């Protein structure tokens with residue numbers, strides 16, 4: 001994301017806002033001139049009507065223009081936040097899964113919510129405020145120089161000290177604010193991590209420990225927040241001391257000079273009025289500078305998130321491609337893949353060919369690389385060596401969206417989206433009609449579940465599918481997958497969530513699906529592997545054997561051991 005481009009898209013509104021602000025300032029700067037004339041007229045016994053009407057008009061113009069200025073700048077700021085958030089959302093949704101998984105969710109939330117708001121302040125209101133304030137300061141200084149340059153030098157000497165202190169403070173605020181953003185983000189990440197695993201926390205009786213850790217993180221954020229407040233709080237007093245000093249000098253010296261007749265009372269009044277006008281913009285200028293400094297830290301964090309690595313094909317470069325008739329559903333040709341930072345590859349020199357239809361079971365001990373094979377089929381990441389082909393086509397020949405439209409994935413923990421059961425079912429296929437939904441529900445053996453829910457298909461499911469058991473969630477995910485009529489169905493079998501009736505029902509569904517497409521299932525139960533047409537046996541990232549159950553029982557020692565462990569009378573009784 002180019003922050004300059006975000007600001008440039010709002011340059012019309014920003015320029016209008018600043019111009020209106022400058023006009024308002026000009027209206028304000030004219031007030032002392034008319035007031036001086038009013039005093040002069042009254043002193044000379046002349047009519048006061050003209051200056052009084054003029055001052056009233058300037059008051060009204062000042063108020064109207066100031067309001068319009070805040071509105072226009074605020075509008076530009078909100079547009080910028082929208083721009084940044086939609087860009088970030090798009091980049092997050094199209095990010096490479098591996099890069100995304102390295103992020104802390106709390107930190108992502110902080111960057112998209114709080115940091116974009118701070119960046120908005122820095123890019124819109126603070127900058128606009130600094131421009132109008134600087135204009136006011138310059139205007140006041142010019143007017144004061146015109147009235148009496150010696151008084152001005154005396155006033156500026158006092159205010160200059162305060163301004164110098166203000167500049168030093170602005171730098172310190174920026175450093176403290178960066179630290180505070182990091183601390184707040186660490187607290188947010190910690191909180192999300194704990195809330196995401198609340199059942200584990202409770203079951204481990206770790207509430208106190210986690211509570212203390214979170215309190216420590218919150219304490220860090222408080223400490224750095226206080227540092228920001230302390231430094232920011234020193235702005236006003238620094239400016240105030242300078243103002244009071246300059247007022248004392250100007251009034252004492254000014255009165256002395258009016259007594260000697262070298263300065264008119266009307267001029268001294270106008271000068272003091274300009275001095276008052278000067279103070280508030282000076283404060284605002286330095287506050288704006290502080291906000292810009294804080295905003296720079298936030299902008300850097302927003303840009304860093306926007307730089308998140310993207311999938312190699314972001315869906316906009318679709319290449320038309322047609323699968324070859326009768327081509328194998330999935331082919332791995334000497335595929336190797338190593339996770340970043342991992343010592344050994346998760347998949348190493350794997351080759352297999354699976355036909356257009358049938359059921360394939362992938363078995364192997366934990367960490368063998370089964371899920372990684374699935375992720376490579378989905379193109380969640382690209383292999384480091386070899387190639388993955390789908391329906392006879394190479395990954396380079398098919399856009400990511402087309403590729404994934406031919407695959408359906410049923411995950412082990414089946415996350416559900418918020419909304420009704422029906423909305424969840426048609427998530428990957430929003431145009432499905434009632435009959436297709438009914439067929440999918442029947443095929444996934446979900447009819448009883450739907451009938452038992454208060455509003456049937458229109459029952460609202462809570463966050464993460466509250467209201468459905470793990471087994472029901474997996475069958476719902478199967479129904480959702482069926483609606484897309486995939487060529488390849490990837491199913492990561494639930495390890496423990498299905499009772500034996502549901503398990504049998506799901507197995508029947510999977511077997512019948514094998515007639516229409518290639519079903520590849522990570523089989524945690526040997527019963528699933530036994531009923532498959534083809535079995536891939538993985539170990540340590542390598543494909544050590546493949547074939548049907550009977551042959552593997554004869555030929556492969558690991559497979560036989562896995563089968564014996566699960567199918568022994570003790571295991572079956574358990």
Ligand SMILES: Nc1ncnc2c1ncn2[C@@H]1O[C@H](COP(=O)(O)OP(=O)(O)OP(=O)(O)O)[C@@H](O)[C@H]1O
Nearest residue numbers: 339340342346364365366367368369370371372373
């Ligand atoms: N995101 C990751 N980053 C680094 N290493 C990973 C990552 N995911 C998996 N691995 C490693 O890659 C190897 C294969 O993991 P994979 O999840 O594919 O195994 P699996 O056979 O599916 O295991 P399980 O049956 O326990 O789910 C393991 O050594 C694992 O530690």
